[in-house]
Amino acid sequence: MARSVGSSARKIVGTVSVAAILLAVSGCGLLGGDAEEASGSTTPGQVEKAGIKLGLLPIIDVAPVHIAIERGYFEDEGLKVEPITIQGGAAAIPGLVSGDLDMTFGNFVSFFNAQAKDTAKDVGGLRLIMDGYQAKPEMFLVLAKAGSRIKSPRDLAGKTLGINTTRNIAELTFRASLEANNVDPNRVTFKEVPLPDMEAAVENNVVDAAFSSEPFITRAQRNSGQIAVLDAASGPTDGIPIAGYGTTGKFLQDNPKTVAAFQRALVKGQRDAGDHALVRQLLTEYAKVDKETAALVHFGEFPTTLDATRLQRVAALMRTYGLLETDFDVKPMLVPVPED
Template structure:
């Protein structure tokens, strides 16, 4: 865990990328509006209870959104796929999402856009975990077993499949079952699953509190440094609210730059939207936070999805990225 301590500080730099690259229009680079001319002054933003969206809470705490004339109301969600119906029906304006769920939806014709990069994997940030007394000692032992993931057909199942492949197994050799991250520890302990795909702070918390063991790091080899999360909105929302989006991006970019240089800022807000205590927050392993929305780097995710048949034909990610480079 400790070898990625340096990466933790980078976690929030990711969000900076979304602001600078997300919108791509003149509104994105313009000066703070103080609320003048914004199409909406109050927006609801979905976020999972994990470190990725820490900049969202920092921007609120530091008054960065307020300076833009925005009131941002964070809404806890359980996965990017679960957020899609909410941004489509207007319950959410923008949402934290994972690239696999987003690219899968886009491949099926959903009119959505990625408006910023959020998080990228690092070693031991997304692990397959088992209980301390589990008979499983290798990925090969998962044959015929149940694996818990927060959402089906998402970044979790894809990276687990890649991990299974190395062990000579396929997705058909295991059973995937959905379980929200906060409920996974209890589910494993009560026999509802044999292994769970976890991220921080749940990896560290279950190790320290329940003695859980790492079965495998799902972000290695083919999936090393894989882009994980983004900010997502509908095409319609982006077109109708360019100034609001730009204001959001400016504020969250400022927060991301701040936390990219000070891990303590991340630790300070984790307790606001997760159940993690300060001691655990100080030792969790964090991924990195890209500072640009790079099409070439993100294409890697879509290509991996094609290989594992998550999508039926190639997807050019540039078609759904707003303000991307590369």
């Protein structure tokens, strides 16, 4: 069982349809040299640290980790992964810095933002070790209560929106999508709400609408009939990288074989996640989603490489929408993924 750190719908005849949600860079600091040197050996061997505390969200994006656990890919590499529940990428970064987490899943916006602010400077900065999830239309939706006066993007102006953490990929894609719909994103107020609580926050009028991801989109649509008013994974954000896995420069320096072993195992999980039937089955376990909901969720893409050009697109959008104050180069943060 995962521990914890820190703290409808578009209607289709006969059923309710669904839709579908960092780490960042490193500095020179404790690492020295380039990323390939820092990553150490890429051949199987005894790892420096077998037990890995891994920050995860109960969302579809992290299905590859659970696949790798279930199929013994981590075990084959000499690793035992302990999933630890986090609220979001930004919330996980203090856990990395303190050592409560060895690695974490998180959205790229939060990781780039933290690295730009030198949040993890004392532990060698933040390093990206695997791309995790890439956007496709209908996997990021802003949902409002059934019968709400909010029916389109323009109706969101002046409203309060639930978001799992601010200054993250949700805020970035939301701002870009609003502007694409001729709505000033600065006219929306954000209120932080954990993803599992989004549906209730909308139903209880804690927020006017909520930015959600799978499987919580489908659950809210099926349970409460919530309606989609904005697809934030379309238009300017279609195909944008969402989130990945990372660690600190210090952990990488001290445990290069461990990181390489984790990467090899997770690549297999990412590939296997192309079997959507398998992912739907696992959602009923780690995300506690009923089978009916799991059968309806929409998927993004599960990349198996770290591509600097693709990830730079996130940093460019962050600069455009004020989530970064200066231009930011993502390349120094990438830890090469070992080849099979």
